[in-house]
Amino acid sequence: MGIEDIELDVGGTKFKGVYIAVLLSFATTIGGGIWAASEFVSRISNLESYVEGLNESIPDIEPLKEDLVAIQTKIEDNDLGHLQGKLAELDTLLNSIKERQVEVLTNAASSEAKVTEMEKEWIQIRNEYKAMADAITGFEEAIDKFKREIDDLWNGLDAASSPLG
DSSP states (O other): OOTTTOEEEETTEEEEHHHHHHHHHHHHHHHHHHHHHHHHHHHHHHHHHHHHHHHHHSOOSHHHHHHHHHHHHHHHHHTHHHHHHHHHHHHHHHHHHHHHHHHHHHHHHHHHHHHHHHHHHHHHHHHHHHHHHHHHHHHHHHHHHHHHHHHHHHHHHHHHHOTTO
């Protein structure tokens, strides 16, 4: 016994099993659509009641509008446009300071290189000075020795020129 063998007699009209299955599927689809529409309308109704509740709980916004107007008036009175101009001028000055700082740091690096070079030159000059000082000391010692020899020669000449005395 299959679905083809089932028959339903309603008011003298006979419906076969396949027609019953198709009719039943259409009926359940239509019933589901009606249920979905009912659910949708119910949700819309719930949302409307919630929004009405919110409208009742929100205070009057007129005082807030007055506060906003007062704040706007204060802003205009304080001349924020002028302050923006001052901020732009300050930005320009800060950028100028930044550029000068980069220039100073660059000059400092070159000055450091110059100082290093001068230190090397100073060490070289000090070594030359030391060599000259040693040479002068040696020259002074040679002069002192030469003076002693001359003094000794004079003393020898004086002793030779007057053997008695």
